[in-house]
Amino acid sequence: MKYVSFRDADGVAALARVEAGLAHRLVGLTAVDAAISPEALRDAEAEPVGVPVDDLRLLPVVSRPGKIFCVGLNYRAHVEESNRELPTYPVLFPKFASNLIAHGDAIVLPPESHKVDYEAELAVVIGRGGRRIARDDAFDHVLGYTICNDVTMRDFQYKTHQWTQGKAWDDATPLGPALVTPDEVDPGKLDITFRRNGVELQSSTTALMIFDVPELISTISTFTRLEPGDVILTGTPSGVGFRRDPQVFLTDGDVVEVEISGLGVLRNTVRAEA
Structure with a gap:
């Protein structure tokens, strides 16, 4: 199944199950957060009347994750x-x-x-907490998968040997548009593509990841407990702008898309910070 987080006409955050392009609001569940579980998501009642997903004001698919782990060079x-x-x-x-x-929000270019x-x-959303999770048990802890654009300020990233100052800018990391449950996709066999203004700049498959999803879950949970709603960003393939000749960077007015087979298209505009 697919699920989206959105804000309704009254400004209230909500969660919906997506069927045939229509979002059916869930009863009793309002967000993917620390209280979520695979069973709760699966068994939640949905309102019978749906609204077109395209008419919704979407939110990041995870509400205030406690931890976001990013993987470099994967x-x-x-x-x-x-x-x-x-x-x-x-x-x-x-x-x-x-x-x-x-999805649909503007990526803010800081001055x-x-x-x-x-x-x-590819982003992995945790649905069942655990510490020192065995590789063979890792998929039992996955709530679902979604798409991320790990926007990076390269001139800040390489100020030091640590990367946080180049990676953790506010209002700059799109996550969405939907959460797709594990029964729908195999995370090790997904095509992944990036386009800027319709021009393809990245194209690969998650089959080429060095550390696959079970290995990442097992490794991270060795040193910290993974909790429901935590997110793991699994790394990017080749073709990033910084390594191109000539280099390619995002500019005001760009439209960028990340597409992953079975998960959809994450689309955002780019705008300079006022």
């Missing part, structure tokens, strides 16, 4: 274009809830950065 071709050694342990860094925006880059990524 595709061999991206490692090669970055002139780095192949990692033997996942490269991890954080983002924060205030960084997230929804301080002049090298704002795109990164198409």
